[in-house]
Amino acid sequence: MDTQKISLLEGREKQVYEKTAGGVEVDIACDKTSLSGSVSQRACVFCGSRVVLYPVADAIHIVHGPIGCAAYTWDIRGAVSSGPELHRLSFSTDLQEMDVIYGGEKKLYKSLIELIDQYQPNAAFIYSTCIIGLIGDDIDAVCKKVAKEKGIPVLPVHSEGFKGTKKDGYKAACMALMKLIGQGSTEGISKYSINILGEFNLAGEAWIIREYYEKMGIEVVATMTGDGRIDDIRRSHGASLNVVQCSGSMTTLAKEMEEKYGIPYIRVSYFGFEDMSKSLYDVAQHFPDKPELMEKAKEIVRDEIRKYYPEMQKFKAALTGKKAAIYVGGAFKTFSLIKALRTIGMSVVLAGSQTGNKQDYKNLKEMCDEGTVIVDDSNPVELSKFVLEKEADLLIGGVKERPIAFKLGVGFCDHNHERKIPLAGFIGMYYFAKEVYESVMSPVWQFAPRKGGAK
Amino acid sequence: MTTNASAMTAKTATQNACKLCTPLGACLAFRGIESCVPFLHGSQGCATYIRRYLISHYKEPIDIASSNFNEETAVFGGSHNLQLGLKNVTQQYKPQVIGIATTCLSETIGDDVPMILKDYKAIMNDPNLPTMIFASTPSYSGSHIDGFHTAVRSAVQTFATGGTKKNMLNLFSGMISPADIRYLKEILKEFGMPFMLLPDYSQTLDGGPWGEYHRIPPGGTPTSAIADSGSAAASIEFGSTLEAKKSAAGYLEAEFGVPRHQLPLPIGIKATDRFFALLEELTEKPMPEKYEDERRRLVDAYADGHKYIFGRKAILYGEEDLVISMAAFLREIGVVPVLCASGGKSGQMKQRMLELIPDMDEQGIEAREGVDFVDIEHEAERLKPDMLIGNSKGFTMSKKHELPLIRIGFPIHDRFGGQRLHHLGYRGTQELFDRIVNTVIEERQKSSPIGYTYM
Numbered sequence: 001m002d003t004q005k006i007s008l009l010e011g012r013e014k015q016v017y018e019k020t021a022g023g024v025e026v027d028i029a030c031d032k033t034s035l036s037g038s039v040s041q042r043a044c045v046f047c048g049s050r051v052v053l054y055p056v057a058d059a060i061h062i063v064h065g066p067i068g069c070a071a072y073t074w075d076i077r078g079a080v081s082s083g084p085e086l087h088r089l090s091f092s093t094d095l096q097e098m099d100v101i102y103g104g105e106k107k108l109y110k111s112l113i114e115l116i117d118q119y120q121p122n123a124a125f126i127y128s129t130c131i132i133g134l135i136g137d138d139i140d141a142v143c144k145k146v147a148k149e150k151g152i153p154v155l156p157v158h159s160e161g162f163k164g165t166k167k168d169g170y171k172a173a174c175m176a177l178m179k180l181i182g183q184g185s186t187e188g189i190s191k192y193s194i195n196i197l198g199e200f201n202l203a204g205e206a207w208i209i210r211e212y213y214e215k216m217g218i219e220v221v222a223t224m225t226g227d228g229r230i231d232d233i234r235r236s237h238g239a240s241l242n243v244v245q246c247s248g249s250m251t252t253l254a255k256e257m258e259e260k261y262g263i264p265y266i267r268v269s270y271f272g273f274e275d276m277s278k279s280l281y282d283v284a285q286h287f288p289d290k291p292e293l294m295e296k297a298k299e300i301v302r303d304e305i306r307k308y309y310p311e312m313q314k315f316k317a318a319l320t321g322k323k324a325a326i327y328v329g330g331a332f333k334t335f336s337l338i339k340a341l342r343t344i345g346m347s348v349v350l351a352g353s354q355t356g357n358k359q360d361y362k363n364l365k366e367m368c369d370e371g372t373v374i375v376d377d378s379n380p381v382e383l384s385k386f387v388l389e390k391e392a393d394l395l396i397g398g399v400k401e402r403p404i405a406f407k408l409g410v411g412f413c414d415h416n417h418e419r420k421i422p423l424a425g426f427i428g429m430y431y432f433a434k435e436v437y438e439s440v441m442s443p444v445w446q447f448a449p450r451k452g453g454a455k
Numbered sequence: 456m457t458t459n460a461s462a463m464t465a466k467t468a469t470q471n472a473c474k475l476c477t478p479l480g481a482c483l484a485f486r487g488i489e490s491c492v493p494f495l496h497g498s499q500g501c502a503t504y505i506r507r508y509l510i511s512h513y514k515e516p517i518d519i520a521s522s523n524f525n526e527e528t529a530v531f532g533g534s535h536n537l538q539l540g541l542k543n544v545t546q547q548y549k550p551q552v553i554g555i556a557t558t559c560l561s562e563t564i565g566d567d568v569p570m571i572l573k574d575y576k577a578i579m580n581d582p583n584l585p586t587m588i589f590a591s592t593p594s595y596s597g598s599h600i601d602g603f604h605t606a607v608r609s610a611v612q613t614f615a616t617g618g619t620k621k622n623m624l625n626l627f628s629g630m631i632s633p634a635d636i637r638y639l640k641e642i643l644k645e646f647g648m649p650f651m652l653l654p655d656y657s658q659t660l661d662g663g664p665w666g667e668y669h670r671i672p673p674g675g676t677p678t679s680a681i682a683d684s685g686s687a688a689a690s691i692e693f694g695s696t697l698e699a700k701k702s703a704a705g706y707l708e709a710e711f712g713v714p715r716h717q718l719p720l721p722i723g724i725k726a727t728d729r730f731f732a733l734l735e736e737l738t739e740k741p742m743p744e745k746y747e748d749e750r751r752r753l754v755d756a757y758a759d760g761h762k763y764i765f766g767r768k769a770i771l772y773g774e775e776d777l778v779i780s781m782a783a784f785l786r787e788i789g790v791v792p793v794l795c796a797s798g799g800k801s802g803q804m805k806q807r808m809l810e811l812i813p814d815m816d817e818q819g820i821e822a823r824e825g826v827d828f829v830d831i832e833h834e835a836e837r838l839k840p841d842m843l844i845g846n847s848k849g850f851t852m853s854k855k856h857e858l859p860l861i862r863i864g865f866p867i868h869d870r871f872g873g874q875r876l877h878h879l880g881y882r883g884t885q886e887l888f889d890r891i892v893n894t895v896i897e898e899r900q901k902s903s904p905i906g907y908t909y910m
Contacts, residue, residue, distance in 0.1 A: 009543050034499055036523045037540030038547070044500025066559045066594035067469060068476025072504035075851070088851075094469035097596050100563060111468035130498050130560040131595070134529065161498035162524035162560060380518050381547050384668040399507050403516040407665045449666030 008382065011035050015376040017361075019368050028361040030376040033165055039379045041327070041400050042354045044161035046129055047073075048169020051417060052249050053125050053157065053176065054087055055079035055200050056228035060121040062091040064108050064139060065129030069161075070094075077417045078202040081227050086121055095131070105137045112146045112154065122230040123153040125176060133160035153230070155179055166329075167248065167355050174253035177224065177233060181257065184231055186238025192287050193219040195239045195263075197254055198246030199270070199424070201226025202417055208425035209270055212280060216296040224250065237261040241286050243268055243279065248330035248355050269332060270424035271432070272340030277301045304426035312344065315433040320345030322440055325392040327375070327383055327401055328415055331356030331364060337396060337415070338367055344433050349390035352378050380404055388450075393440050409448025411439035471828035473772055473848070474798025476594035478556045479505045480602030482519050483630065485554030485588070487654020488610055489675035492550045494520040496537055496568060497558025512866040513633075513660040513874050515672065520544045520553075524560055533566045538575045545585055548670045552678060554588045554606060562593035586678065588613045598799050600774045603630050604694070604701055607653055611703040614678050615685035617711040623649040623683060624737060625690035625713065627703050628879075629720060629776060630865065633661035635879045642880065645743040646734055651680040651687065653703065661874045685711040689737050691730075694776040695719045695811075696801035719811065720776055720879060722887070723784030724753060726811075727880050749881035756885060757788060760892040765789035767895060768838065772796040772831055772845040773864045775804050775824065777878075781844065781863070782820065783811040784884060790891065792820055793838045800825040828852055842894055847873075859894045863887070 008016055014029035034040035046069055053061065054077050063070035070092030081087065093099070093107050112124060124146070128139055139156045147154040155176045159169050194213065199206045206226035213220055222228070222236035242254045242265035254265035266286065268279035280301060284294040324346050326337050331353040338348050351364055352375035364374055373386050384404055387395060395405035398416030405412040413435050415423060423432045446454040478495055482505055485493040495502045502521035509517045520543075522528075522536040537555075544553055557568060572587050590609040592602040607627060628639055636657035643650040658674025684690070690704035690713050697717065699705030704715040716737075721730035727750075731742045768791050771778050775797040782792040797804060805822040808815055815822070823830070832852045835843075843849045843860045847867045853860035867873030877883035896910045 007546075009547055011543075033525050034521075034523050035539075035543060036536045037494070037520045037543030038523075039502070039518045039520050039544075040499055040523070041503065042499055043503040044498045046498075047500050047503070062468065066476060067472050067474060067598070068479070068501065068504065068559075068594045070469070071472045071475050072508050074471060074848075090471050092469045092472060093467075094472070095559075095595050097593070100559070100595050107467060114467055115470075130524075130529075130558070131563045134560070134563045161500045162529050163526055165499075379547075380516060381668075381670060388668060399510055400503070403510055403514055406514070407516055408668070409664055448664050453666070 009035060009038055012038065012382075016378075016382065017365070017374045019365060019370055019372050019374065027358060028374060028376055030356055030358060030361060032377070034377055039381070040354075040377055041379060042166055042377060044166065045164050045169040045172065046127060046159040046161045048166035048249070049127060049157045049159035049173040049176075050169070051077065051200075052170055052173035053225060055081070055225045056123075056125070056230065056233070057081035057087045058084045058121060058229050059123040059125055060086050060089070060091060060115055060119055061125045061127065062093070062111060062115065063127045063129060064093045064104065064132055064137070065095055066131070067092050067094045069127070069129045077200065078420050079200045079226060079417070080204055081201075082207075083229075086119055091115055100131060100135055103135055103137055104132070105139075105142055108137065108139065109142050109146065112142070113149070116146070116150050116152065121152065123155065123180070125155050125157055127157045127159050129159070130161040133163060153180055165355070170249040171252050174250065174256065177253055178256050178260075180230065180233045182234070182237050182261070184234030186235050189221055189235070189238035190219040191240060192217060192290060192293065193221050193239045194241045194243050194283060195221050195236045196223040196226075197242050197244040197265070198250035199223055199226045200246075200417065203420050203422040205270070205422045205424035205428065208422060208427060212300055212425065213283065215300055216280065216284065216293050217290070218283060218293065224253065237263065239263060241266065241283065243283060245270055246330055247332045267332070269336040271333065271336035271428065273305055273343060273426060273429050274339050275336045276424070276426055276429065308426060308430040311430060312433055315437045316343070316345045318437060318441055322346045322393040323349045323391060324394040324396060325350035325383070325387050325390065327352045327378060327395070327397045329354050329398070331360030333415070334364060335367060340429060340432060343429070344436065346394070346436070348372055349392055350375065350383075350386045352376060384408060394436060409445050409450045411436070411442065411445070413439060469827045471848070471851070472798055473796065473827050473831065474598035475508070477592040477597050477599060477602035477605070478558050478594060479508065480599035480604070480630065481554070481556035481590045481592045481606035483509065483656065484603045484606035484610070484654045485556070486517065486659050487656035487675055488552055488554065488681070489677045490550050490671055491552035491554050491588075491675060492518065492520055492544050492548045492671060494522070494540065494544060494553050494555045495558055496522045496533055496555055496561040496566065497524055498560055499523045501558045508866065511868045515660050515662065517660070518548070522561075529560065529564055532564060533561050534571045534574070537566075537568070537571050538578070541575060541587070550585045550671055552588060553585050554590070554610070556590045556592045556602065556606060558592070559594045562591070586613060600630060600776070600799055601701075604697060604703070608701065608703045608706055610653065610681055611684055611706055614681040615707060615711065616682050618686045620688060621649070621683060621686045623651065623687045625684045625687045625704065625707065626650055626652045627690060627692040628652060629693040629697075630774060631693075631720070631879060632865075632874055632876050633657040634875045634877050635883060638877060638880055638882055642734070642746065645745060646738045646740055648738045648740075651684050652676060653681060653684070685713065687713050689714045689716060691716045691718060691733060693718055693720045695779045695807040696775045696803045719783065719807075720780035722780040722878055723787045723884055724750065724757075724881070725787060726780055726783060727884060730880070746881060749885070753881045753885050753888070756888055760888060761789060763892050763895045766791065767842065768793045768840040769842050769844050770794045770796065770831060770835055770838065770840045772843075772849060775799045775801055777864050779804065779807050779811065782808060784887070786812050786818075788888065788891070791818060793840055794831065794834050795820065795822045796826045796831050796834070797824055798827060832856070842891075844891075859898055861890055861894055
């Protein structure tokens with residue numbers, strides 16, 4: 001099959017790079033808005049805000065605009081809550097033609113008052129969608145008025161879809177969180193305390209991570225935003241350190257908190273044994289006056305790895321030599337996945353992300369083997385081209401990438417925000433390897449045309 | 456925190472919508488045209504969200520291009536982005552057709568898309584340019600089903616030509632499953648009369664594996680067939696609430712004098728009999744023996760299963776046309792659809808139902824348009840149904856109230872094989888009947904401590 005015929009679009013060449021021996025060192029273009037007509041796998045500003053704030057479970061999330069944006073994000077994430085589940089409801093002002101003509105402020109106000117009365121939330125987030133930016137609704141004023149009347153924080157999130165990329169949506173979400181932070185009492189918070197940022201408690205991952213830290217003797221003040229609660233967020237400025245995962249979405253918040261409250265931050269990843277261990281050690285290192293933390297961290301790492309090692313060897317024996325393609329939202333996750341895949345004997349032939357920055361791609365280039373293709377803001381045609389050309393056995397991505405893999409007879413691992421299986425933590429690495437093993441080694445591929453299509 | 460959901464209902468906001476936005480329907484319809492790429496003129500998020508939503512049901516790659524608005528586009532108009540997008544889609548997908556639908560954003564800024572397309576054609580001056588279909592689908596007006604019909608009508612407006620009458624039928628089958636489409640095609644083939652079914656996504660959204668990469672999945676209604684639709688002997692159009700002035704068959708009748716025969720979706724024996732009677736009349740051929748057989752088996756099954764379900768109460772929800780036809784079918788088998796609900800708002804639902812179920816008021820059957828899942832849930836508390844019948848979005852309600860849910864239509868996001876479910880004709884009715892009976896039997900078996908092994 002001749003995938004060479006699939007050419008890259010004009011304007012996309014600089015966002016694709018193949019690492020070759022003695023190849024020219026070029027910077028990958030990134031941080032660009034997607035090319036019109038290129039079928040980007042990205043979403044929009046609204047999506048960025050919505051995914052970040054979504055797991056706050058004791059707040060109501062109201063999407064101000066026509067129905068689509070709320071309908072498509074109803075119960076969309078696998079972010080679980082240990083208590084209230086208001087985040088799993090979908091609220092929309094469902095604007096109609098007349099609202100677009102005469103403005104939607106009144107409808108928003110009335111919706112808010114009614115919903116707050118009905119659900120008694122601890123806060124409300126109001127997301128503006130595309131047309132709010134055009135019809136000129138003053139949602140800040142409405143929020144202020146409702147907050148005063150109802151006595152809870154009512155926070156506007158300026159997430160008009162077209163005003164930037166998903167990253168701008170992350171920023172808007174962080175700004176909304178900043179309005180809450182600093183409002184609660186920090187009394188009684190330990191010196192050895194952290195906030196976990198950018199952990200969304202998909203399939204209970206935040207609980208796994210929290211337990212490790214608590215076992216070490218660290219107090220976790222707030223997780224943002226997995227299993228999130230308004231009151232925890234309000235007092236999160238009392239923590240001594242911010243530990244940031246999914247750096248793409250939450251670094252803004254960490255930086256803001258550093259500037260305003262002097263809280264330092266570190267970047268971590270909870271995927272794979274290597275990075276997971278490091279994220280415990282790095283936190284322990286931050287508190288050198290309490291060496292027990294490090295001892296405890298080492299103990300946890302030792303115990304956990306021992307628990308999963310035998311099974312991992314089984315997976316590795318089967319998977320050694322298999323090839324993987326990675327296309328996920330944030331680049332930081334890509335680094336961890338490359339390391340995690342190496343643990344189970346797999347190499348990476350394609351690595352890419354929707355929202356990586358220059359430094360991310362530089363690091364990625366250093367990490368990758370020769371022949372690896374690196375892409376920014378890719379699309380189905382490109383992904384298919386490289387999966388076929390590089391003869392990948394596995395694709396790691398999200399819902400939109402899954403059918404590409406299956407159509408082409410390639411295994412798939414779901415590593416996006418809809419997943420139902422925890423992939424973070426030591427146990428998560430075990431589940432990850434298991435999922436990869438089960439998909440790559442499935443006998444069904446013998447019937448795929450590219451594998452000969454057994455009859 | 457307390458949730459006073461039963462104490463009062465907020466009425467202004469839409470909560471857990473029982474509808475989707477207009478552009479989604481248009482994208483789905485465009486997917487049923489051969490060599491066509493759907494293209495949304497708006498923010499990147501619209502295309503991505505809709506892809507994700509469709510993929511989760513159909514499990515197939517669904518590429519939808521976007522003109523990817525940014526702030527400048529919103530201020531100065533979308534002409535540049537749209538034209539660049541069309542160019543890129545043409546280069547990357549080599550389509551014969553591009554189906555362009557608007558969004559709330561491009562509609563609100565007032566982009567004159569037909570004018571932009573005219574300019575584009577003039578600038579490109581290329582006879583091999585893909586044909587462009589344009590559908591105006593602002594999401595603040597109507598719901599996904601309206602977008603679907605608008606796109607189908609636009610396709611016919613774009614391609615249909617008049618001329619000498621051909622011995623051929625048009626079938627506009629509406630928003631049905633790929634399995635239903637395959638069944639209808641089989642029926643028409645058996646009648647031995649040439650036909651044009653639009654939109655035909657039976658293969659594009661439920662196809663085989665790929666040995667090589669396909670830019671556009673194989674299948675779909677050929678544009679040459681759509682062109683012939685103007686000279687067909689007659690059109691059959693499914694959909695009780697679909698008005699001629701908004702429909703494809705309505706256009707063909709007004710423009711080329713092709714008689715329009717409007718039928719409810721053929722679900723149940725009576726509605727299917729009407730469909731076959733019309734086919735017999737139009738083709739001047741008797742119903743093939745094969746379908747007589749299917750009908751006989753169905754009548755026999757009704758007899759075998761009737762006692763399990765008589766008098767059982769169901770809540771039905773979904774698109775109006777599906778709900779209306781399902782309600783009539785349930786009346787045939789002794790089930791009472793106590794509430795027939797839809798997020799759509801045609802204003803005709805009650806009237807169309809009365810035509811099929813004249814005693815609906817006496818039977819305590821209510822029809823409600825423009826409702827959401829929270830409204831339906833309130834009604835469920837009052838009506839105490841035995842089962843819910845509708846798409847998978849009723850699951851939350853079904854779990855909370857411990858009501859069995861029979862999944863039909865679109866979307867089915869929490870079960871496997873939604874694209875392969877039959878609903879139409881004797882075959883589809885048989886499948887639905889079996890599932891309804893089995894649901895009741897299963898409930899009865901589960902709730903009995905005895906453990907009956909014969910039911």
